Structures are given as C-alpha cells and as structure tokens.
Amino acid sequence: MNGVRRVVCLTTLALCVSIPAPAAAENYALVVTGASGGELYAKKYDGWRRSFVATLREKFLYPADHVIVLAEKEEAGVAQATREQVQRTLTDLRTRLTMDDLLVVLLIGHGTLAEGSSGEEAKFNLVGPDLSSSEWASLLKPLAARLVFVDTTSLSFPFMRRLAGPGRIVVTATDSTAQEFETVFAEWFVKSLTDIAADTDKNGRVSLLEAFTYASAAVRRWYDEHNQLPTERPLLDDDGDGVGREAQGPGPDGMLARGLYLQAAGEPVDAPRRALAARRVALEAEIESLKGRRAAMPQDAYQAELERLLLELARVSAELRAAR
Numbered sequence: 125m126n127g128v129r130r131v132v133c134l135t136t137l138a139l140c141v142s143i144p145a146p147a148a149a150e151n152y153a154l155v156v157t158g159a160s161g162g163e164l165y166a167k168k169y170d171g172w173r174r175s176f177v178a179t180l181r182e183k184f185l186y187p188a189d190h191v192i193v194l195a196e197k198e199e200a201g202v203a204q205a206t207r208e209q210v211q212r213t214l215t216d217l218r219t220r221l222t223m224d225d226l227l228v229v230l231l232i233g234h235g236t237l238a239e240g241s242s243g244e245e246a247k248f249n250l251v252g253p254d255l256s257s258s259e260w261a262s263l264l265k266p267l268a269a270r271l272v273f274v275d276t277t278s279l280s281f282p283f284m285r286r287l288a289g290p291g292r293i294v295v296t297a298t299d300s301t302a303q304e305f306e307t308v309f310a311e312w313f314v315k316s317l318t319d320i321a322a323d324t325d326k327n328g329r330v331s332l333l334e335a336f337t338y339a340s341a342a343v344r345r346w347y348d349e350h351n352q353l354p355t356e357r358p359l360l361d362d363d364g365d366g367v368g369r370e371a372q373g374p375g376p377d378g379m380l381a382r383g384l385y386l387q388a389a390g391e392p393v394d395a396p397r398r399a400l401a402a403r404r405v406a407l408e409a410e411i412e413s414l415k416g417r418r419a420a421m422p423q424d425a426y427q428a429e430l431e432r433l434l435l436e437l438a439r440v441s442a443e444l445r446a447a448r
Contacts, residue, residue, distance in 0.1 A: 149224040149225055149226060150190065150222075150224075150225045150226075151180075151184070151186055151190060151225070151226045151228070151386065152186075152190045152191070152192075152217065152220070152221065152225060152226065152227045152228070152269070153177075153180050153186060153190065153191045153192070153227070153228040153229075153230070154192045154194070154213060154214070154217070154227065154228070154229045154230070155173055155176055155177055155180075155191065155192070155193050155194070155229075155230045155232075156193075156194045156195075156205050156210065156229075156230070156231050156232070156233075156248075156250075157169040157170060157172075157173045157194070157195045157196060157205060157232045157233050158196065158205045158231070158232075158233035158234065158248055158249045158250045158251065158254075159196060159205075159233065159234065159249045159250060159251050160196050160233065160234075161234060161249075165233075165234075166196060168311075169196075169232050169233055169310075170195065172232050172310050172311055172314050173193065173195065173232055175314050175315075176230060176314045176317075177191055177193055179314070179317050179318055180228075180386070183317075183318065183387065184386055184387035185387075192213055192217075194206075194209055194210065194213070196251055204251055205250050205251050206250055206251050206252050206253075207250050207252060207253045207254065207255055210250065210255060210263070211255075211263060214263040214264065214267070215263075217267060217269075218266050218267055218268075221267055221268055221269035222268055222269065223268040223269065223270075224269075224270075225268075225269040225270070226269060226270045226271075226272065226384075226386075227267060227269045227270070227271050227272070228272045228274070228386060229264075229271070229272070229273045229274065230274045230276070230310075231248050231274070231275045231276060231277060231280075232276050232277070232310045233248065233249055233277055234248075234249040234277055234278065235247065235248055235249065235275070235277035235278050235279035235280050236249060236254070236279060237279055237301060237304075238256050238257075244282060244285075245257055245258060245282055245286075246279045246280065246281070246282040246283060246301070248260070248275065248277060248283075249277075257282045257283045257285075257286040257287070258286055260283065260286065260287065261286040261287050264287065270291055270292070271287075271289075271291075271292045271293070271294075272292075272293045272295075272332060272384070272386075273287050273292065273293070273294045273295070274294075274295040274313065275294075275295070275296050275297065276297045276307060276309045276310035276313060277297060277307060278297070278298060278303060278304050278305055278306060278307050278356070279298060279301055279303070279304050280296035280297050280298050280307075281296050281298045281299055281300055281301055281303070281359070282301065283296055284296045284359060284361050284366055284367075284368050285366040286366075288361050288364050288365060288366035288368075289364050290364045291364075291380070292361075292362070292364065293332055293360070293361070293362040293380060293381050293384060294360070294361045294362070294366075294368070295313075295332075295336055295358065295359070295360050295361075296358065296359050296368070297309035297310070297356050297358050298356050298357060298358070298359075299357040299358070299359045299368070299370070300357075303355050303356050303357065305355040305356070307343075307355075307356045308343055308346050308356070309339055309340075309343055309356060309358050311342075312338065312339035312342035312343060312346075313335060313336070313339040315338075315339075315342075316330060316334070316335040316336075316338040316339050316342075317330055317335060317386065317387075319338065321338065322334050322335060322337075322338035324337070325441070325445065326444075326445040327441070327444065327445070329385045329387060330385070330386075330387075331381060331382055331383065331384060331385055332360075332381035332382075332384045332385070332386070333360070333378050333381035333382040336358065336360045336371060336381065337371040337372075339358065340358045340370065340371035340372075341371065343356060343358060357370055358370065358371070360377055360378065360381060361377050362377050362378065362379065362380035362381045363376050363377050363379075363380070400440055400443055400444040403440050404437065404440045404441060404444060407433055407436055407437040407440060408437065410433055411430070411433050411434070411437065414426070414429055414430060414433065415430075
C-alpha cells in the first residue's frame with residue numbers, strides 16, 4: 125500500500141473508533157423548555173422534554189439529581205425556566221462538575237434574534253427576560269466538564285459560533301439566521317436515542333453523530349412529506365471552529381461526536397458477543413495506549429502497529445454487528 129492510500133485507510137478506520145469516557149466520569153443534563161407562546165406549542169414542547177428526561181433517567185440511568193429540568197410552568201421537581209434560574213443552575217453546576225464529567229444541555233422552544241445584532245446574536249426565549257447566545261457562552265465557559273449543547277430552536281445558528289470550543293459538541297437546528305420558522309428537529313433528536321434504526325453501526329448504542337444524522341434525515345423527510353421547502357438545516361460542530369456541517373455535508377466535524385454516547389455500553393447477553401465486545405474494548409484501549417507512545421516510537425513502527433490494531437478492530441466490530 126503506498127503512503128497516500130495507507131494514510132487514507134488509517135484515517136477512515138480511525139473514524140470508527142469509539143472514544144471512551146474516563147472511568148470516573150459522570151453524566152449530567154440540563155433540559156430547558158422556555159416560553160412556548162401558546163398552548164399548542166406548550167403541549168408539544170412538554171412532550172419532547174418529558175420523553176428526553178425519561179430516556180436519560182429510565183434507560184440511561186442518570187441519577188435523579190444529575191438531570192436538571194426547567195420548564196415554562198413550575199411543577200413537582202421542575203423549576204420555572206427563567207433567566208435567573210438558568211444562571212443559578214449553571215453557577216451551581218460549576219461546583220459539581222469535574223473535567224471528566226459530561227454535561228448535556230438541550231434547549232427546546234423558540235429562538236429570536238437579538239435587537240441590533242446584525243444577525244450575529246440570538247436569544248433563547250425564557251419566561252421573562254431572555255438569555256442571549258453570548259450570555260449562555262459566558263455562563264458555560266467556567267464549567268470544567270465536557271459539553272454537548274443542542275439548541276433545537278429556530279434562529280439557533282448564532283449559538284454555534286458563540287459556544288464552539290475544543291472538546292465541545294454543538295448542534296443547532298438551523299444553519300443561518302434566515303431560518304426563523306418553527307423547527308421539528310427536537311422531535312427527531314429525542315426519538316433517535318430510543319429508535320434502533322438510529323444505531324447504524326449496530327453496537328447497541330446511539331452516538332451523538334448517529335443521533336444527529338438520524339434526526340437530520342427525519343427533518344428532510346418531514347418537509348418532503350408535507351410538500352414544504354425546508355426551513356431548517358441542522359448543523360454539528362465538534363472541532364471547535366464554530367462552522368459546523370450538515371449530516372451529509374463535507375467537513376472535518378463528526379469525529380468527536382462519533383465516539384461520544386449519552387449512555388453506557390450495554391452488555392451482550394450471549395457468550396460469543398460478550399467475548400467480541402470485550403475484545404473490542406481491549407483493542408480500543410490498545411490504540412489509545414499506542415497513541416500515547418507515538419512520540420517515543422519510530423514512525424514506521426508506529427504506523428505498522430496502528431494499522432494492525434485498526435484492521436483488527438474493524439474485523440471485530442464487523443463480527444459483533446453480524447452477531448446481533
């Protein structure tokens with residue numbers, strides 16, 4: 125294999141490798157449905173919120189105090205989604221989260237442009253005064269944890285540029301400030317986490333990239349079925365440049381999201397699959413260890429060992445998918 129073909133092959137295989145979270149990491153979530161603007165919207169937003177929270181708590185087994193929920197109306201265990209409450213919540217999380225933890229922020233509701241911002245600043249509509257994308261960025265900046273930020277609203281695009289950064293995954297329902305109409309991305313993003321069709325690599329889990337890809341395809345299909353021109357184009361950024369790409373579009377984004385999961389890996393029930401799963405975990409650990417030794421190794425030896433491990437990982441992953 126010549127040098128160029130070898131690099132392409134290794135790069136392609138590397139994209140299939142999961143990036144395991146540190147063993148001591150804990151998952152947290154902040155789920156917010158803001159001002160609905162009407163009973164029809166309120167019912168829809170509450171349904172999506174409840175479904176997402178139930179998935180985190182009941183399927184992914186997040187502890188109750190690790191899922192913070194804010195909504196338009198205060199109820200048992202749910203505070204009202206006001207500017208002050210968001211600020212208090214994120215200030216409190218600063219004292220709880222470590223650099224190994226994961227914080228998932230999901231915004232469901234309406235977005236608007238900030239006055240006089242020339243399209244560079246957007247707001248998420250809360251009960252009372254709103255918070256702008258810059259204000260959200262300032263509140264999240266001191267947090268040590270890894271961040272997945274999903275803004276499912278119209279006019280969410282400016283949030284990508286404001287919140288993007290190293291080690292962060294930012295998803296917006298729109299790719300420009302011209303997309304100001306009601307979105308459906310939230311419905312399909314929430315559904316992706318419990319629909320086996322979203323698990324395209326058949327490993328028993330849905331990665332953030334798989335969830336984004338599934339929801340993006342469902343959004344396009346929804347507009348086709350309703351004979352409407354699409355007024356939302358979801359974007360994902362995980363390389364920190366704030367640009368993002370569509371699910372089927374070109375660009376470097378997606379490698380971090382490909383290996384990040386909101387849930388832990390499920391254990392296969394039969395012995396052969398259990399052995400394959402254990403081998404895959406071991407191979408992933410070997411690859412990470414090898415990467416750590418790269419600087420001390422001859423380049424040819426490093427490339428040869430990496431190629432061997434990646435090919436073995438691809439084979440084991442294929443066998444595990446076939447065994448489902």
